[in-house]
Amino acid sequence: MKTLTLKHAYAAKIKKGFPLILKEAVFSKDDGISEGALIELVDEKGGFLGKAYYGEQNKGVGWVLTQNKEEPIDQDFFLSRLATAIQGRHQLFQSAETTAFRVFNGEGDGIGGLTIDYYDGYFLIQWYSKGIFAYKEAIIAALDEITDYKAIYEKKRFSAAGQYVEDDDFVKGERGEFPIIVKENGIHYAVYLNDGAMTGIFLDQRHVRKTIRDRYAEGKNVLNTFSYTGAFSVAAALGGAVKTTSVDVANRSLSKTIEQFSVNGLDHEAHDIKVMDVFEYFSYAAKKQLGYDLIILDPPSFARTKKHTFSAAKDYKHLLKEAIQITKHDGVIVASTNSSAFGMEKFKGFIDAACKETGTSYTILEEHSLPEDFKTLQSYPEGNYLKVVFLRVHHR
Incomplete structure (x- = not known):
């Protein structure tokens, strides 16, 4: 087993249960360490910190597997x-x-x-x-x-x-x-495991979809932005929404959303599915003076279209301001992000700033993070990436 020495400050983090070996944490690296190699982590004095495997991933070069010196990795x-x-x-x-x-x-x-x-x-x-x-x-x-x-x-x-x-x-x-047709809280979703990186549903939003269906959708006019395969729209429709509008720039979103409505026995023609840039849709909706009772904002952490580049860390406040303009008085925005670049406090800061800058007040109704099957470590808050806030918007 090769040995990797970690700098003092990072060694302290590992002792407290931080599982990722950051690139900048490594004091000295044996050039002979290859991907998948088992490594023993030591501090600058040679003290044992843990056993890990070497694997480059984003900002890290590996993950701690055990802090028990006697436990074999087999x-x-x-x-x-x-x-x-x-x-x-x-x-x-x-x-x-x-x-x-x-x-x-x-x-x-x-x-x-x-x-x-x-x-x-x-x-x-x-x-x-x-x-x-x-x-x-x-x-x-x-x-x-x-x-x-x-x-x-x-x-x-x-x-x-x-x-x-x-x-x-x-x-x-x-x-x-x-x-294959899977069920989630009784809702059906069509899933593909053999068709690129995404399957058709993001499993980490299970509780949020149920909440929308059970408590927020009935009688409402719903806008689902960055809608992907329309999973939130289906949940809202099954919850009694009068109408849903799904907006996503990807061409495949049209047929995928129709499919999700169909596997639930819903008439997709009673709903709107728009293939267009979300920001262009906001402009269109504002011009037409459209208003929504419930708007779902669940953008990717980073996205690029021909006209726009969106980064959650930089642009979420702007996204919220656009959504607020077409939310009816006392309407609800479901603000969601899967960006691990910032925590809940900063996310709530974006919400607060967006409302202040648009002259609206708001009430936070409820908050969600990852469901229980997405197990996380307290010592690694970055792993608990999902932040969802339901807020009621009051136009002054």
Whole structure:
């Protein structure tokens, strides 16, 4: 096992349970360390900090696996971590209402750089570095030992540019007939595990979709921006929304949204689906003096269209100001971000500034973060990336 020495300040963080080995934390690196290598972490005095694997991912060069010097990193290690994670989702596995959820959430379940999602009998593994991918055989052998499944699919999220690596996503089992129809709180969603980086639904918004359906949609005119496959729109329609309008710049969003309405027995023609830039839609809606009772803002952390570049950290306040202009008096905005670049306090700062600058007041109705299957560590707040605020807007 190779040794990696960490600078004093970072060694203290690791002792407190911080799981990521940041690039700048490394005091000296043995050039012979390759992706997937097991490494022993020591402080500048040579004191043991933990065992980790080496794998370059965003700002990190690896993840701590154990702080127990005696614990071997072998097949049993992977088996025990996966078994604990699966046992922790026992209630979800038993649910008749929900058949898609996260089974293993990276560092929150003890192995950073790895996520496993469950889609009604199918597992989808996402590998975030070549380092963790080196353990593919051990991890799949562990899944074989402790679960039954129809098939395993995978996504490799680790090119040099940090982009998704395209290839055949099927690993083993019986190939699925896609789309497969999963359930989430009784809502049906069409899912593809073999069609690029995204499956058709973001599982981390499960509670938010249920909240919209159960408490905010009835009788409302709803605008869903950056709507992707229209999952929020479907939830709102099933909750009794008078009408939903889904807006997304991607061409595929039209057919994908029609499909999500259809698998729920909803008439998509009773709703609007617009393929256009969200900011252009805001201008159009303001010009036409359209107003909405409920607006859902769930943009990607970063997006680029021909005319606009959007970064949540820089542009969320502007996005909110645009939305406020077309929200009816006492209407509700569901402000959501998956950016790990800032925390909830800063996010609420964007909300406050947007309302002040548009001369509106607001009431925060409720807040959400990741659901319980997206397990996180208190010592690693960056892992708890999802921030959702329901706010009622009062025009003065």
